[in-house]
Amino acid sequence: MADANVYPMKSKDTKHTLVYDGACDFCSFCINRWKHLTKDRIVYAPYQAVSHQFSDIPISDFQTSVQFILDDGQVYSGAEAIFRALDNGMLIWFYEKLPGFAKITEIVYRLVAENRSFFSRITRRFFRTH
Helix, strand or coil, X not given: CCCCEECCCCCCCCCEEEEEXXXXXXXXXXXXXXXXXXXXXXXXXXXXXXXXXXXXCCHHHHHHCCEEECCCCEEEEHHHHHHHHCXXXXXXXXXXXXXXXXXXXXHHHHHHHCCHHHHHHHHHHHHCCC
């Protein structure tokens, strides 16, 4: 289990913020789906538009995985960020308590993140986007 990084900054929003790659079709597809699940509980923003608000977070972190930034400065990334943003208690529990779960989900996340164009094509084909 990875501990959240804590940065001494806050978003100008009072809600938690999920920052993603706005140039990635796959990321945008996922974000649009998650917006329906999280309603108005989370602000979604492409890193290209908001990274300057979170200057303590290296730009390379934004470029390689989603960042879930809590209003108190805690930052989660990758699979854990998604589980926490979606507020999925069972997946968070598995991530924190079930041996190997965090490592496996982060490996899968990394595999998808490193092959976003491939997953974008699959998404467009099966979900008829674009």
